[in-house]
Amino acid sequence: MRPFAYVRADDAAGAVATVAADPEAGFLGAGTNLVDHLKLDVERPGLLVDVSRLPLDAVEDVEGGGLRVGATVRNSALAADRRVRHDYPVLSQALLAGATGQLRNMATTAGNLLQRTRCVYFRDVTTPCAKREPGSGCSAIGGYTRYHAVLGASSHCIATHPSDMAVGMAVLDPVVVVLGPGGEKRIPFAELHRLPGDSPERDTVLEHGDLITHVEVPAYPAARNSAYRKVRDRASYAFALVSVAAVLEVTDGRVADVRLAFGGVAHRPWRALAAEELLRGQPATEETFRAAADAELAAAEPQPGNAFKVPMLRGAVVAVLRDLTTAAARAAGTGEDR
Amino acid sequence: MTLQADPPSSPAIGADLERLDGALKVTGTAPYAYEQPVEDPVFLQVVQSTIARGRITAVDTAEAEALPGVLLVLTHENARRVASTDDLEFAVLQEPDVAYRGQVVGAVVAEDAETARQAAALVRLTYDEQPHRVILDATSTHPDSPDLYKPAAVNPSFETDTEQGDVEAGLAGAATWVDVRLSTAWLNNNPLEPHTTVARSHGGALTVHDSTQGVHTVKGTLATVLGLPGEQVRVLSPYVGGGFGSKGNPHPHEVVVCLAALALPGRWVKYAATRQQMFAFTGYRTPTVQRVRLGADADGHLVAVSHDAVSQTATVKEFAEQTAVVSRLMYGSPNIRTTHRLAVIDVPIPSWMRAPGECPGMFGLEVAMDELAVAAGLDPVELRVRNDPPVDPETGKPWGQRHLVECLREGAERFGWAGRDPRPRQRLVDGWWVGTGVASSVYPAMSMPGNEARITALDDGCLEVGIGAADIGTGAWTALSQIAADALGVGVERIRLRIGDSDLPNASVAGGSSGTSSWGAAIVGAAGAFRVQHGARPAPGASTTAGMLDVPGADDVAQYSFGAQFAEVRVHADTGEVRVPRLLGVFSVGRIVNPRTARSQFLGAMTMGMSMALHEQSVVDPRFGHVVNHDLAEYHITANADVVDLQAHWLDERDAHRNPMGTRGIGEIGIVGTAAAVVNAAHHATGVRVRDLPVTADKFL
Known part of the structure; x- marks a missing residue:
């Protein structure tokens, strides 16, 4: 200190x-x-x-649909917002899966996006860490890797991004509104967080002085059938071993639309584009879901100590998509507003 | 004031009394050690080694000392020499040697806590680093393994190895046998209140506010180590936010704070350990590796019990966990063999953690018993009932009270055990594999010698009862008041209890589930002496100090508490997540002084057992040598959401052998066997036998 x-x-x-x-x-x-x-x-x-007291604490409707979420909106307020719960259940569920009630009452939307990794070596200044001190190497490689990446890591860093909310947002394709020294920038959510490469000290593409002011979530009716599934060793107050955010639209037993993102497995929220592509138009069956998860996970390079994440994530993907298929069928059967 | 007859017509013992200190605690006004109001304090932060073995070759404190507000920087180069190095744990800042990573190798005192912390980081130490070994990789549990040694005794003074009959012959003739290798994890005690010491040296006397399980233990250690006369050391600890064994004896921080206080006479020196430091030098439960072999005849009677246990100890001093001792008495068999071996490695000193010995040992034995039940095709409750020995197998003494079978029967009834399909992996409910399991619990009934209490009649008609006991969250404030009320024949509201002060009569440590039994017996003994001396109408100022009385025949019986724990476990078929929706325990523990605080003890211990089963694991990085998941976000303990339906019950009984109250002890038995019940239920749910704790999701994928 x-x-x-x-x-x-x-x-x-x-x-x-x-x-x-x-x-x-x-x-x-x-x-x-x-x-x-x-x-x-x-x-x-x-x-x-x-910046916690800046007047950025509103969740506003955007003309033509969607929400504009202020940077200082508290996690608990965003999770409880009626529009979020109804139109983007995946986001509400992701928020409620994170931290504790006390922390969610404090934590802000922008702060959540920018939280640092929980890697134990990053958080211990007596051990080398390239994210903390560029060029000093990665102590997690060859060490305690239970919460570390299996996708997109590098020899400089195998840390994961710890946010649940960010994984929930990843399937909604929001725009991150940033005020920088040069004026306002609009960054597609998928481009905000980086992979570590050879500069793991940079979590995001933000430059010094850049301040996130809003996150704009576009209208996306399919997201009403969406869910967030967090897998962890204890029932609460634990970071994800793996997590899955999913949006699924099923028409006549086939996948009409799908978006998938993974948490706990990469340096950023991991949008599973390969799995999505494989799923579109295919029968909404466990077999397809498993094959899609495997397609995404083909690139996985686990460490000793976290190879379990591959079958665990496959299982979580199947479980989430199965539940959403059931929910879609139930909604279609009763004629409910999805 | 008039004292009523003993025993009273409506005893306070057994009353469901609220905690007398409850309002203070929930309003945050109970003064813990760090909150004791002291004048003009200064703040200490320790410097810890960043190597696991070697020597400090150079010390540079210039930068730290130059920081404004820094008053003192202590290292081995300038610290006061201690008077005794008989216990090397307390020879702090005496030598340049480093025996484990995170060792206290320096300290900084500053005008505020932040400056102390900043300055501690500025103390530059140069090391001659030596290779280290920090992992208990006992690939062999064979007692003759060359990496291991045989301690002269195991804690506190048990024989290291025992053999009755011929285990090998028993196994050779067994109709069914199992040979199981299991392990338990390195666990760190994590009381909510960190280890705290606040000390001042004034006119040659040392006053210490400490967070401890025993003020007299700390006083004795500090007097010896610092070379002070005992009457010049006073230790106070009226409220303690948990200890679980880690505050059962002092640790290096108490010594270093007092060294600083002696160097800054007149100033109160305050220190509270950070959570990370509590993973380094305040004690922990050793990991164990165990091999259990059990053989049974065709009727399910044990013909062989063999339990080999390996644990670790530090180079600084020996700590020999008595892991296999439980197998000497738990079940009857003509052939019983137990061994203990230690690996001495470059780790912090292991210490006591709730039910040391019994807790890891019963994990090994009770998982093996379940495996034997499966192998023999016997119900696991029935297997235990069939092997209930009529006398203590180890000593041949009759049991004081052995009601294990009653606990198993009542637990089975309450849990709904009857009709259980013994086959594993049969029940899939909403995507979760569901199973049930059982395990036995045991804990010795102990009383510590040397306890005294002082009874004084006050002007207002109340009676002051003083003893240097500790309430570490157990409910001692309340339970001892109840015991005193009955012994003195007055209502609880007339008792003014004083505890947690070494100026009070001598009390033993709050450990070994012996506190209420030992202190209570002293209070009863003192009350009797008080009545004899002052009659039924004592005048204000009348005072008597006396100790406990011997219970005739106490040594002629084997004194243990028993219990049975039942668990329901669910394992998610897709992700492997493990949950425990139900946990139920039934205990035979003698008379219950206060059902409210007793239930709290059982529920807390069972939760801690669930925590050991599912979550707790200090991860030691062999390259660096320290616990790397050293905070409560990364070192998982069972949280509220994990505890769903948790029940504790007890048999209605009194024990005539231990003490005049009829109690035994309840603080630890609830953690014994819990982890085995969970593992056994997880096997029943999934068919997967997890023998290495904790039982995490990945083990089912």
């Missing part, structure tokens, strides 16, 4: 200007992740600009 300066931002533009002007500065949201890292000496900012 080191001394740092603290200022409370009055407006987003001022916050961006302050942080952009100081290479040692950073934004402070709810602090549910950052304050831990200050104590652990993992983060060493010279200045924290508190």
